[in-house]
Amino acid sequence: MPTQRRVNVKPTDSNGIEKKIKRGNAQRQASFWKRPLGYLLVLITLGACFVLGWLYVSWDNEITETLVRQGEVVQKPRLFKVECSEDYDSYKRYPGCTPQICGRAVTDAVVTHEEAHVLRRLAERGLSLAGSDGGASILDLHSGALSMGKQFVNIYRYFGEQIKEVFSEEDFQLYRVVRARIQAVIAETFGLDPSRMYLTKPTFFSRMNSTEAKTTHDEYWHPHIDKVTYGSFDYTSLLYLSDYGRDFGGGRFIFMDADGNRTVEPRAGRVSFFSSGSENLHRVEKVWWGTRFAITVSFTCDPDHAIADPTLP
Numbered sequence: 001m002p003t004q005r006r007v008n009v010k011p012t013d014s015n016g017i018e019k020k021i022k023r024g025n026a027q028r029q030a031s032f033w034k035r036p037l038g039y040l041l042v043l044i045t046l047g048a049c050f051v052l053g054w055l056y057v058s059w060d061n062e063i064t065e066t067l068v069r070q071g072e073v074v075q076k077p078r079l080f081k082v083e084c085s086e087d088y089d090s091y092k093r094y095p096g097c098t099p100q101i102c103g104r105a106v107t108d109a110v111v112t113h114e115e116a117h118v119l120r121r122l123a124e125r126g127l128s129l130a131g132s133d134g135g136a137s138i139l140d141l142h143s144g145a146l147s148m149g150k151q152f153v154n155i156y157r158y159f160g161e162q163i164k165e166v167f168s169e170e171d172f173q174l175y176r177v178v179r180a181r182i183q184a185v186i187a188e189t190f191g192l193d194p195s196r197m198y199l200t201k202p203t204f205f206s207r208m209n210s211t212e213a214k215t216t217h218d219e220y221w222h223p224h225i226d227k228v229t230y231g232s233f234d235y236t237s238l239l240y241l242s243d244y245g246r247d248f249g250g251g252r253f254i255f256m257d258a259d260g261n262r263t264v265e266p267r268a269g270r271v272s273f274f275s276s277g278s279e280n281l282h283r284v285e286k287v288w289w290g291t292r293f294a295i296t297v298s299f300t301c302d303p304d305h306a307i308a309d310p311t312l313p
């Protein structure tokens with residue numbers, strides 16, 4: 001048989017108990033905050049959280065020094081010299097061009113914000129025709145290579161005459177003007193004869209975002225040496241078309257030196273250039289959010305590897 005439970009409802013008593021519990025809690029809380037030990041515990045916990053957070057961020061980024069920040073405006077090229085590697089010894093030497101001075105430099109005074117904007121729109125239009133399935137797409141105006149899905153197509157062949165609706169003669173003219181200015185500033189900074197250095201391939205617009213990589217072409221973050229990766233490069237330049245921290249997060253350029261990493265934060269119109277040997281091992285930090293646009297424009301000392309400026313067919 002079910003036993004009947006007797007419930008004694010004593011409102012006055014239970015209210016009394018609640019009051020006692022509340023009083024007890026309040027007293028305990030008050031005494032905790034009165035005790036210096038309480039403060040100390042909170043401070044230690046906050047401090048530990050801060051240190052752990054800071055360690056996480058600095059380990060994740062592996063940044064030891066920022067060479068140039070996005071917010072700075074560098075007028076005269078800022079040159080950071082490094083000793084030349086022996087890489088150039090295995091190549092024929094070209095007086096007036098082969099690196100004697102090596103290093104990296106940054107200037108914001110070669111390409112205006114407006115010019116960077118026009119070039120970015122050009123890149124956006126071109127890359128909107130296709131683009132990679134993964135996080136890195138390129139458009140090479142010289143060869144016509146454009147990322148499409150997991151491979152590349154030739155825009156001049158694939159789109160034929162239609163390409164003239166996407167790019168104008170003025171776009172190509174701007175590319176040529178900007179290329180010539182970059183060549184001049186590299187020559188001046190490294191003490192070269194500009195007429196003895198030549199544009200070389202590949203020269204391409206890049207678009208990077210945080211989409212997961214689908215092929216190795218999307219894995220733009222690997223450390224590399226341009227002279228090894230591209231063969232003909234003696235001087236690499238990067239013209240940034242968007243702003244770190246505004247248009248995208250992550251995506252900083254990282255020089256990986258033996259004693260630590262040194263970064264350049266992209267800024268629209270900023271030209272970063274460097275000798276292409278192993279003295280300038282580098283990588284691009286993964287983009288965390290937004291979209292990063294840039295152009296890689298590179299030069300060789302070997303006339304056999306020279307290419308003409310791109311032209312509309």
Ligand SMILES: O=C(O)CCC(=O)C(=O)O
Nearest residue numbers: 206226238253284294296
């Ligand atoms: O876009 C960048 O900042 C660097 C790209 C790069 O390393 C390359 O094109 O070889």
Ligand SMILES: [Fe+2]
Nearest residue numbers: 224225226282
């Ligand atoms: Fe590179």
